[in-house]
Amino acid sequence: MEYEARKAPMTFRGSMLSTVRDHREQIAKFQNELSISSFSKLKEDKSSSSLDLPSETDDPIRRQILMGAASLDRTTQMVLSSTQVALETEAVGEEIINDLGSQRETLQRTRTRLAETEADLSRSRRILRRIYLGVIQNKICLIFLIIIQIVIIIFILYWKFLRKS
Numbered sequence: 653m654e655y656e657a658r659k660a661p662m663t664f665r666g667s668m669l670s671t672v673r674d675h676r677e678q679i680a681k682f683q684n685e686l687s688i689s690s691f692s693k694l695k696e697d698k699s700s701s702s703l704d705l706p707s708e709t710d711d712p713i714r715r716q717i718l719m720g721a722a723s724l725d726r727t728t729q730m731v732l733s734s735t736q737v738a739l740e741t742e743a744v745g746e747e748i749i750n751d752l753g754s755q756r757e758t759l760q761r762t763r764t765r766l767a768e769t770e771a772d773l774s775r776s777r778r779i780l781r782r783i784y785l786g787v788i789q790n791k792i793c794l795i796f797l798i799i800i801q802i803v804i805i806i807f808i809l810y811w812k813f814l815r816k817s
Contacts, residue, residue: 656668662747665743666740669736669740672736673733673736676729676732676736677729680725680728680729680732683725684721684722684725687721687725688718688721688722691714691717691718691721
């Protein structure tokens with residue numbers, strides 16, 4: 653059940669793990685009650701089967717054993733709880749590491765695309781610069797041609813009007 657809870661999606665994982673933890677606590681509680689009742693049953697059986705009166709030294713020892721068993725059960729529960737918390741923390745850490753890995757891959761792809769885009773932009777700048785220089789060259793040629801045409805028109809007018817006089 654715990655294995656299935658760990659493999660469940662994050663939205664259900666927390667509730668499933670807490671349910672598993674609750675079941676474990678109930679099992680430990682029942683085991684503790686069972687051990688206490690078995691000690692009590694053993695004590696009753698011994699006292700009813702023996703003809704002697706129970707010795708007073710056995711009773712404190714039994715109490716101490718029961719207290720030790722209860723303490724052991726509580727310690728076991730604490731260890732199980734700590735183990736569960738550690739497993740949950742490990743699962744969260746693993747998920748974070750996976751997320752960071754995918755984010756790293758995304759960043760690397762983005763960096764590669766950015767470098768490609770930068771190379772494309774520098775090629776585009778060079779092409780635009782060549783086009784700009786070609787436009788300036790064409791303007792200079794047009795201005796030169798216009799000046800030549802104006803000079804020719806002036807020369808023709810001069811030739812036509814001033815030559816007759």
